[in-house]
Amino acid sequence: MTEPVRLSKRMSELGLCSRREADEWIARGWVRVDGKVVSELGSKVLPHQRVTVERQAAAEQARRVTVLLHKPIGYVSGQAEDGYQPAVVLITPDRRWTEDKTSTQFHPSQLRSLVPAGRLDIDSNGLLVLTQDGRIAKQLIGEDSGIEKEYLVRVKYTKPGRLPEADLKLLNHGLSLDGKKLRPAKVRWQNEDQLSFILKEGKKRQIRRMCEAVGLKVLGLKRIRIGRVTLGNLPQGQWRYLGPDESF
Incomplete structure (x- = not known):
């Protein structure tokens, strides 16, 4: 029954x-x-x-809006903490990207219940989604979400020589965090000091901890894509609305 x-x-x-x-x-x-x-x-x-x-x-x-923000370093994704401001304080009319093509008019009521759908560390920059729409939040951070998130990660190898191929394979699949195996990722070199990471999960400080496990120190981390939505040319510290023809 x-x-x-x-x-x-x-x-x-x-x-x-x-x-x-x-x-x-x-x-x-x-x-x-x-x-x-x-x-x-x-x-x-x-x-x-x-x-x-x-x-x-x-x-x-x-009427509920979804906002794409290029979060700068130094802002936290969610609640204010340790004297750092939350990213939502950047959602003001004067910080709206002049090239935003949507016809949506800004109204202060849009800030009500505008919450981050996923985190981006205080010392990382790039694409952060803030939404009033519970369906989008569920799609991006629900337990069964399989949406890809892509990052560019500048790294320095802390051991002699170059990162062994076996350790690059470990970054792709085989590492565990907090006693749990990580889902398979796609990790490849972009150039000699920058990796591209594509993940389908977002544990706290996941990329930094993955890199640490194989002797890499993260010098810079930028999220450039969530699903089908890219950061594109959105300037740092500015935001735009998710367009009616866009979906993650």
């Missing part, structure tokens, strides 16, 4: 919204199960039951 699941969890599984959004919509009476409004938080449904949302929910979701 199929077990009932929480309505908010089922809505997230169906890709309608995030669980947090689902709870908001349920409380507002914007969710129907088999045509009947369900407004009680914690309600459960069976997988075969039909879940639909009212037009107001879709309209509110359409």
Whole structure:
């Protein structure tokens, strides 16, 4: 017999919204199960039951923005810490890239619930995604996310000679962090002191720790791509909106 699941969890599984959004919509009476409004938080449904949302929910979701920021070194991705400012303070009208082609107008309400979908260390720069849309957050940082993230990493080998081929293979697959095997990565030399890393996960300080394990010191780290969305020519410290024709 199929077990009932929480309505908010089922809505997230169906890709309608995030669980947090689902709870908001349920409380507002914007969710129907088999045509009947369900407004009680914690309600459960069976997988075969039909879940639909009212037009107001879709309209509110359409107003939610996703921002692409070229985060400079010295800003933290999320909450302020140790006297360092969060990257969201850079999302101001005067820092919007003049070449942003979207027609979206900036409004202070867009800063409400604008959260980073993934981290980028304080001493790294490059592409950081901030979003109000729970579906995008789930896509980028959900447990089953397989979206590629690409980095350019400037390194210095701390042992005599060059990095052995066997250690480059280890970076691609075979290393463990915190007692868990890492997913396969794609790591190759770009030039004599720069590596390209393509990962499908994002453990804390993962690239730095991977490099350390094979005797490489990271001198600079820049994220240039998340899925199909690239940093491109976006200047450091500036941002733009994710376009309607773009997806990760």
